[in-house]
Amino acid sequence: MITDVVGGILLTGLTLYAALGGADFGGGLWDLLAGGDQRGRAPRQLIDDTITPVWEANHVWLIFILVIFWTAFPAAFAAVMTAAALPLWLAAFGIVLRGSGFAFRKEVETLHWQRLFGAAFAFSSLIVPFFMGTVIGAIASGRIPAHPAHADLAVWTGPTSLLIGALFVAVCAYLAAVFLTREASRREDHQLRQYFAVRAAVAGTVSGALALATLTEIHSSNPALFHGLTHRGLALVIVSAACGLAVIVFVTTGRRPQALRPLSVLGVAAVVWGWGVAQYPALLPGTGLTLTSGAAPHSVLVTVVVIFVAAAVLVGPSFLLLFWLHGRQLLEGENHNVDGAADNLRT
Amino acid sequence: MHATQVLAGAIGQQVVPARAQMATTLGFHIILACFGIAFPTIVLVAEYRGLRRSDDVAMLLARRWSQVLGVLVAVGAVTGTVLSFEMGLLWPGLMRTYGAVLGVPFGFEGIFFFLEAIFTGIYLYGWQRLPGWMHFCTGIPIAITGLGGAVAVMAANSWMNQPGGFTLRGGKVVAVDPWQVFFNKATVYETPHMILAAYMVVGFLIAAVYAAGILRGHRDRYHRLGFGIPFTIAAILTPVQIFVGDTAARAIAAAQPVKFAAIEYVTRTGRDVPEYLGGFYVNGKVYFGLRIPYADSLLVGFKPSTKVTGLNSVAPALRPPALTLIHLSFDAMVGLAFLLLLAGLWTLLVWRRRRALPRQRWFWWLAIACGPAALVAMECGWIVTEVGRQPWVVYQLMTTSQAATTNGGVIDSLTAVIILYAVLGVVTVAILRMLARRWRRGGPA
Numbered sequence: 001m002i003t004d005v006v007g008g009i010l011l012t013g014l015t016l017y018a019a020l021g022g023a024d025f026g027g028g029l030w031d032l033l034a035g036g037d038q039r040g041r042a043p044r045q046l047i048d049d050t051i052t053p054v055w056e057a058n059h060v061w062l063i064f065i066l067v068i069f070w071t072a073f074p075a076a077f078a079a080v081m082t083a084a085a086l087p088l089w090l091a092a093f094g095i096v097l098r099g100s101g102f103a104f105r106k107e108v109e110t111l112h113w114q115r116l117f118g119a120a121f122a123f124s125s126l127i128v129p130f131f132m133g134t135v136i137g138a139i140a141s142g143r144i145p146a147h148p149a150h151a152d153l154a155v156w157t158g159p160t161s162l163l164i165g166a167l168f169v170a171v172c173a174y175l176a177a178v179f180l181t182r183e184a185s186r187r188e189d190h191q192l193r194q195y196f197a198v199r200a201a202v203a204g205t206v207s208g209a210l211a212l213a214t215l216t217e218i219h220s221s222n223p224a225l226f227h228g229l230t231h232r233g234l235a236l237v238i239v240s241a242a243c244g245l246a247v248i249v250f251v252t253t254g255r256r257p258q259a260l261r262p263l264s265v266l267g268v269a270a271v272v273w274g275w276g277v278a279q280y281p282a283l284l285p286g287t288g289l290t291l292t293s294g295a296a297p298h299s300v301l302v303t304v305v306v307i308f309v310a311a312a313v314l315v316g317p318s319f320l321l322l323f324w325l326h327g328r329q330l331l332e333g334e335n336h337n338v339d340g341a342a343d344n345l346r347t
Numbered sequence: 348m349h350a351t352q353v354l355a356g357a358i359g360q361q362v363v364p365a366r367a368q369m370a371t372t373l374g375f376h377i378i379l380a381c382f383g384i385a386f387p388t389i390v391l392v393a394e395y396r397g398l399r400r401s402d403d404v405a406m407l408l409a410r411r412w413s414q415v416l417g418v419l420v421a422v423g424a425v426t427g428t429v430l431s432f433e434m435g436l437l438w439p440g441l442m443r444t445y446g447a448v449l450g451v452p453f454g455f456e457g458i459f460f461f462l463e464a465i466f467t468g469i470y471l472y473g474w475q476r477l478p479g480w481m482h483f484c485t486g487i488p489i490a491i492t493g494l495g496g497a498v499a500v501m502a503a504n505s506w507m508n509q510p511g512g513f514t515l516r517g518g519k520v521v522a523v524d525p526w527q528v529f530f531n532k533a534t535v536y537e538t539p540h541m542i543l544a545a546y547m548v549v550g551f552l553i554a555a556v557y558a559a560g561i562l563r564g565h566r567d568r569y570h571r572l573g574f575g576i577p578f579t580i581a582a583i584l585t586p587v588q589i590f591v592g593d594t595a596a597r598a599i600a601a602a603q604p605v606k607f608a609a610i611e612y613v614t615r616t617g618r619d620v621p622e623y624l625g626g627f628y629v630n631g632k633v634y635f636g637l638r639i640p641y642a643d644s645l646l647v648g649f650k651p652s653t654k655v656t657g658l659n660s661v662a663p664a665l666r667p668p669a670l671t672l673i674h675l676s677f678d679a680m681v682g683l684a685f686l687l688l689l690a691g692l693w694t695l696l697v698w699r700r701r702r703a704l705p706r707q708r709w710f711w712w713l714a715i716a717c718g719p720a721a722l723v724a725m726e727c728g729w730i731v732t733e734v735g736r737q738p739w740v741v742y743q744l745m746t747t748s749q750a751a752t753t754n755g756g757v758i759d760s761l762t763a764v765i766i767l768y769a770v771l772g773v774v775t776v777a778i779l780r781m782l783a784r785r786w787r788r789g790g791p792a
Contacts, residue, residue, distance in 0.1 A: 053468035056424050060461045066431045067457050070442050071450020078443035081435030085754050092432040093767060096425045100771055103421030107414075107778050109785075151754045296447030296523070303525045307454040315461040318488075322465045331472035 002301045003291040004281075006072045009308045011276045013068060017061035018272055019175065019265045022168075024055045026176025028098065028125020029169070030199065031118065037111060043180075044118075046192055048106075050183050053331040055102065057322060062095075064311075072304050073294045075146070076283045083148035083155045084138050087131035094131070098124035126169060133168030137161030140275060141222050142286030159217050167210040171268060174203035178247060178264040185257045197251045204248045208241070211271070224285065228278025236274035243267030362751040365437045368761040370733070372429055374726055375768050379423030381725065383463065384497045384545035386416050387470075387489040389553065389577050394486065396576075398479050404569050408576070410474060411786060412553070415779060417471045422775055424464065426768075437757070441740055441750035444520065448513050449503055451525045456499035463492040497542050498534075505533035508732070509602055510741050532602060536595035537732070543588040544725045550581025551687065555718025556783070561704075562711040571704060578714065581721070582691030589684050592728075600647045603742060604656035606735035609667045610677045611643050612636070616657040620644045625678055628670040667737045676727035676734075683724040690717050 027047040034040030034047075070077040081088060101120030108114055134156040138144055141160040148155075155161075177200035184192035215237075218226045229237055243263045250256050250263070283289040295301060325331050390412045397406030434449075435442050442449070466488040473482050506512075512527025513520050557573035600607040607613070612623045614631050620643040626636020641651040648654075658666050667673060690713050697705045705711075736742060740750040751757075 053472040056421065057461065057464040057468055059424060059428070060457070060464050063428060063431050063460060064457045066435070067450055067453045070435060070446040071454055072447070074446030074450075075443050077435055077446055078439035081432075081442070082439045082752060082754060085436055085752070085756075088432060088436055089760050089763075092429050092436075093763060095428050096767060096771065099425035099428075100422050100774070103418055104774060104778055107418060107782060149753045151756075296450070297521055299525060300447045300451065300523045303451055303523075304454060307458060311458050311461065314458060315465070318462055318465045322468055325469060325473070325477075330476040331469060332475055 001292070002298065002305065003295045006068070006295070006301050006304050007276070007280075007291045009304060010065065010068050010072065011273060012308075013061055013065040015269045015272045017058075017065055018171070018268050020054075020058040021061055022129065022172045022268065023175040023179045024051050024058055025098075025125045025129045026172035026174065026203075027051045027180070028102075028122045029173045030176055030180070030196075032122030032126060037115075042189075042192055043195060046180055046184060046187075046189075046196075047176075049332075050180060051102070052106070053326055054322060055099075057319065059095075059099070068304060068308075072296050072301060073283055073289075073291075074296060076144075076289050076294045079144050079146055079148055079284060079287075079289075080135065080139065083144045083151060084135045085151040086153070087134050087156050091128050091131040091135075094124040094128035097121070098128060125172075129168040129172045130165040133165035134161040136168075136275075137164035139284060140164070140225060140279065141218075142225075142284070144284050144287070146284060146287035146289055158221070160214065160221060163210060163214040163217055167207065167214055170203055170207040170210050171271075174200060174207045175264055175268065177203050178251065178260050181251055182257055182260045185254075193254075197254070200251045201248050204244055204251070208244050211240075225278055228280075229274060232280070233274040233278040236270045236277060240267045240270035240274065243270065361754065361757045362748040364757040364761045365751045366747060368757065368764050369433060369437055371761070371764055371768060372426065372433060373733075374729065375772065376423065376426040376430055377725070377729060378548070378722065379419050379426060380497070380500075381545040381548040382416065382419040383423050384493040384542060385549040386412070386419070386553075387486060387493055388546070389549060389580060390416060391483065391486045391490055392580070393572075393576055394483050398483060404572055405576075408569070408573050411782075413471055413474070414782065417467075418775065418778055418782075420464075420467055422771065426771075427460075429764075436760075437752055438740070438750045439752050441745065444518065444745065445510075445513075445741060447520055448510075448523055448528055449506065451523070451528045452499045452502035452506065455529070456496050456503075459492040459496035459499060462488055463496060466492070494542060497545065498538050499529075501538040501541050502529045502531065502534045504732075505537040506531045507740060508537070508736055508742050509533035510744055515744075533598070536591065536598050540588070540591050540595050540728070543584050543591060544721075544728065546584050547581045547588060547687065548721045548725050550577040550579075550584070551721040552577075552718040554578035554581065555715045558711050558714035558717075562708065562715065574714070575704070578691075578694070578717075581717075582687070582694060585684065585687045585691050589688065592681070592684065597647060600655065603736070605658065605661055605666060606732075607647075608656055608658045608660070609670050609673045609735050610731060611655070612670065612674055613643065613655050613657040615659050616654065618644060618652045618654050620647075620653075620655040620657075622646065623674070625675065626671075628674060665738060667735050669734055673731055673735050676730040680724045680727040680731065683720045683727075686713075686720055687717055687724075690714060 027050065031040075031044055031047050034043045097120045101117045101122075101124065105114050105117035105121060108117065137158070137160045138156040141158055143155045143158060143161075177196045181193055181196040181200050184190075184196055215226070215229065218229070244267045247260060247263050247267065250260055279285050281290045281292065283291055283294045296304075322331075390409050393405045393412065394409035396402050397404075397409055466485055469477075470482070470486045470489055473485055477485065506528055509532040511531050512524040512529075514522040554574045554577045557570045558578075560570045561574060596607070596610070599610070611620075612626065612628055612633050613620055619641050622639045622642030623633050623636035624639065626633045628634075644651050644653040644655055658670075690710075693705060693710060693713070697703065738746045738748070740747040
């Protein structure tokens with residue numbers, strides 16, 4: 001069914017945003033926790049280097065998700081945007097602070113301003129994934145009505161929502177620490193590798209604990225979702241747990257560094273798809289809205305598939321080129337220093 | 348739709364703050380969008396010149412402009428995201444009914460935005476390690492996708508003015524023809540109008556920066572080239588824009604007669620309709636306006652007997668609000684366009700005579716004024732098209748108050764947006780000025 005395909009496209013977008021955008025958010029979290037100017041200098045530099053040329057491209061996945069959501073499932077989109085308005089506003093404002101803070105920090109020279117913009121970037125990296133998580137939690141726990149007239153705090157402040165919000169933050173931190181561990185070991189910076197390996201292991205453990213806590217909470221509060229996760233979605237839940245454990249082992253022992261990134265991404269992807277499979281075919285659980293009943297007219301769904309194929313053909317290779325150039329350190333933002341050198345030309 | 352129903356809808360209290368918020372965020376973002384659309388081309392022209400003629404000055408300009416582009420694209424990316432959120436947060440009624448239709452052009456915009464962001468990452472940070480022409484080539488997709496993104500977003504906006512390509516049954520969209528949605532009747536003139544506006548805004552603004560330098564006595568090649576490249580592009584496009592705008596106005600007279608009547612203060616449908624320049628509209632009367640007999644009929648149909656539809660053709664509730672704002676915005680846009688044309692013609696005449704830029708000081712004052720003038724003209728154009736479409740969000744199908752959120756508290760998000768964007772605007776300008784100071788000092792960037 002084409003509605004299933006489009007649902008899959010939406011989940012694919014979510015997966016890629018969680019993996020790529022999530023790691024960028026996590027970078028901001030580690031920036032926040034990196035300590036004073038002296039102590040935090042090296043990790044902040046590495047975070048900056050890994051995020052700089054890619055964050056905007058990774059960020060577009062969010063736009064992609066929003067557009068596909070409202071195009072393919074407009075009624076559910078309108079319901080979510082009405083019922084969970086407050087956390088979505090806060091996430092949107094956080095996104096503004098984060099992107100502009102990050103871009104501005106690069107350009108200013110004085111420590112004072114760097115601190116201020118850095119703080120805006122780092123703090124919003126914490127709140128955006130949290131509030132987005134609470135919205136996903138609100139959907140998963142079936143608290144979004146099909147025709148909400150007003151926003152309601154109760155929609156997104158339930159225990160499931162708050163746990164998933166916290167889980168999002170932890171997973172972002174985990175992904176970022178894993179990516180940064182890999183990057184540090186590629187640069188043969190053993191001190192930084194160690195620094196981020198410890199953090200990856202801690203964040204991975206915290207994520208695992210939060211995932212277990214969420215599962216326990218869902219067991220009592222939302223039997224339908226729990227049943228979905230432990231039956232239809234069981235394989236995916238196991239995959240994600242196995243990936244998480246393997247990453248924690250590899251990151252602490254220093255073995256198989258090249259497997260770190262794929263394993264951590266696979267683990268996160270398994271969580272996203274596990275959720276999707278568990279609540280299938282419901283779009284907003286607890287309402288009559290399903291992938292089929294909530295879907296846009298057929299021709300629009302076909303257009304969504306065409307857009308996705310076009311994106312895969314055009315955007316996929318472009319992303320690979322960006323990541324390849326970035327991985328080979330051909331995208332070093334040393335524009336600044338060269339400018340000074342070129343100044344004698346101005347005559 | 349019945350007029351009383353519209354009035355009942357207008358009682359929805361959130362529509363006014365929701366519109367104010369949309370206007371604030373869109374009016375802010377559109378400036379950055381202009382830079383996203385047009386600036387890459389201007390940077391590439393400088394880089395091309397730098398590579399082709401081994402022109403180090405052009406190369407330096409390209410590098411510095413790309414750093415400015417980096418800041419503006421980052422701010423534009425996040426303010427654009429706010430707009431995607433607002434589509435649902437402020438206008439859930441619109442999205443519930445027409446999300447599937449509006450999503451078609453926005454979906455294509457997504458692809459363009461992806462490619463734009465990816466190649467911007469490569470271009471901005473590839474200056475040092477990528478070989479010259481290869482670096483230049485990584486900028487070409489940014490220029491193309493900037494245009495593609497503009498086409499897609501303008502398709503969505505023009506669809507709201509000339510909706511088509513779908514079937515409604517029982518208030519629900521049951522079938523959609525994506526081609527007709529994307530290539531709707533209004534997109535033919537709205538899209539080129541905006542793309543040209545983007546080139547003019549960016550071209551005149553960047554040129555104004557160097558004009559200020561020249562006025563201060565820096566008549567070196569760096570300033571002349573920094574002025575010349577963007578100014579030439581913008582000045583060449585100005586007459587084209589005036590032609591496109593004129594065509595658009597006539598098309599609006601035919602397709603959205605009430606909007607046109609608001610623009611031109613046409614109270615009653617009739618022939619021999621006069622044109623008003625300036626003036627305030629109060630209770631069906633125009634005060635302090637310069638009245639040119641027959642001119643409006645002439646402009647619409649090239650003869651005085653052309654019939655022009657007036658505001659009286661629809662019930663008062665279906666007329667746009669703030670007629671004075673719409674009319675004065677339109678007049679300001681047209682007037683400023685001719686100011687920009689004048690600056691271009693002046694330069695052309697002097698250049699033809701002696702192959703140099705004008706020497707008169709007040710030419711340079713005019714050149715500085717062209718930057719804000721182009722920006723104001725563009726914003727005025729948006730006021731005309733958006734306020735002029737009211738009370739409709741989807742022309743003649745859905746009113747803005749039916750589209751607005753039923754949530755309270757829009758006034759709070761509006762307040763937050765005004766504060767956040769004011770700070771963002773001030774800081775962005777401050778950062779750009781700081782870069783300029785640093786470059787002037789010639790110290791390490």
